[in-house]
Amino acid sequence: MPKIVLIEDDRLLAENTKTILELNGFECFMEHEGQKGIQLIKTTCPDLVVCDIMLDEIDGFEILREVRATHNFLNLPFIFLTARADFGDKRKGMNLGADDFLTKPFMSRDLIEAIKARLTISAQKNASTGVEIRKSAVDVFYKVSNHEYLTPLNGIVNLSEIVVKQLQNHQIHDAITLVEGINVSGQRMLRITRKLLWYNQLSNYLNPWQNTNSHTIFVIDLQQKIINNLKRSSTKNIDIILKSSISSLSGYDETHIEQIFTEIYQNIFQYADPLYTIYSDARLENNMFVLIVRNQYKADYTFSTYDITPFFQAHNPKDMNGTGLGLYIVKEWVKSVDGYIEVKGENHLFEVLIKIPINYM
Structure with missing residues (x-):
């Protein structure tokens, strides 16, 4: 029964x-x-x-x-x-x-x-379900698909059905709001897919970021876009102070930069204590782009850059809905562009620092 x-x-x-x-x-x-x-x-x-x-x-x-x-x-x-x-x-x-x-x-x-x-x-x-989980991209997909894929997919399917009904009834204003929800779910699925594909290449000793297109990236605009997207998909009311004294980066693939920055901010947003403000500072130091993002978190744990490996989860497993690959992907990407990364969590303060060449070729 x-x-x-x-x-x-x-x-x-x-x-x-x-x-x-x-x-x-x-x-x-x-x-x-x-x-x-x-x-x-x-x-x-x-x-x-x-x-x-x-x-x-x-x-x-x-x-x-x-x-x-x-x-x-x-x-x-x-x-x-x-x-x-x-x-x-x-x-x-x-x-x-x-x-x-x-x-x-x-x-x-x-x-x-x-x-x-x-x-x-x-x-x-x-x-x-019930298949033994092995550490490969395909197995990770099966592990995360029920939540990480099916949750946004549910949103896309169900919201799109409602949109069809609204359009049939000429209720355009309501449909626009729902389409925004579909976009949020679609963006989430796209980001998860990229992570799994990149991890698959890394696990086979390939560089996922070779032979990519080069762009001039306007840092402030990109950061604001990412923050707005995360706020749309978050249920928390979080304040962030966004400071940037650098206008652009050259020689990088904009899709890669957007994904990497999103992974950083997503981690910061997801586990932030909403009672405290998030701080983000982007600046130029010795011809290197420096990004520092920090928050206050509630849980009681300590970790460092050394701990970041595939599927590492510093937080209580019951709080984890993701793949456990986000910061690992960031770490490997930073290494691939001859940069530097430091991640630390102690005394309820979580901080990510990355340094990458301002002009990467």
């Missing part, structure tokens, strides 16, 4: 929904508060979660965020209940990895059909 956790603060609706689920052959565990709902998920290990977005203590987005940060629940089907057809909410939910939305009031039939559909997809995903 499939187990379902229901988190709903409207007690009458919760009781009615629980009855519907049990009459349709599901075992239902119910909570009315967000934090207790998270604990219920962890203790019952359900097959699916149905959760209201608007809760008194913490909202459904925070519950989903914590669920997805737990390795055992990366693929747990998650259906949101919402009292309004808010496309901003749907975009945010899809970016966090929600599987479906039901708008209140909903028909019993729609709820049951949505649950059965998500359970079927979940069973198919689980059947494709």
Whole structure:
């Protein structure tokens, strides 16, 4: 009998929904508060979660965020209940990895059909896992695909379906917002794909960055673009002070620079304590481009550049949703352009420093 956790603060609706689920052959565990709902998920290990977005203590987005940060629940089907057809909410939910939305009031039939559909997809995903993980790009893909690929892919597919409906109804303004969400998911998939391809070449002793196009890169514009993209895809409200006294770099492939800078800022953003400001300083020293980025982090650990190897994760594994390749890729790229990198984390201060030639040929 499939187990379902229901988190709903409207007690009458919760009781009615629980009855519907049990009459349709599901075992239902119910909570009315967000934090207790998270604990219920962890203790019952359900097959699916149905959760209201608007809760008194913490909202459904925070519950989903914590669920997805737990390795055992990366693929747990998650259906949101919402009292309004808010496309901003749907975009945010899809970016966090929600599987479906039901708008209140909903028909019993729609709820049951949505649950059965998500359970079927979940069973198919689980059947494709269980292969022993080896350290090659193909194996890494299988390891990360369920979350790192399927989460943004879910966003692309589900949001694009909504866009089609909006365009059919001539609701252009709503469609634009959803298209932005699709772009965020697409950018995430593209970045993950590049990392896996580059790692595959590095593991075969090849330089992924040979024979590339040379560009003049306008540093401030590129940094601002990256920061804006990360803020669009982040659920944290983080302040950053962006300082740059250098205008351009020459002789580099802009795609590579953008990916490398994004990996640095992504690490900084993902594990930053939102109570503190992030600092970024780009400058010229002895004909070298110097970038220093630092944040305050909450966890208690210490690490250095030496620790950065493929799949190294300084953070608690339950907080890790990525491939574990980002800083390793940065480190190898910096070496390939005759640069210098130093990464350190101690006393809750995380800092990345890179130095690369200002004109690289």
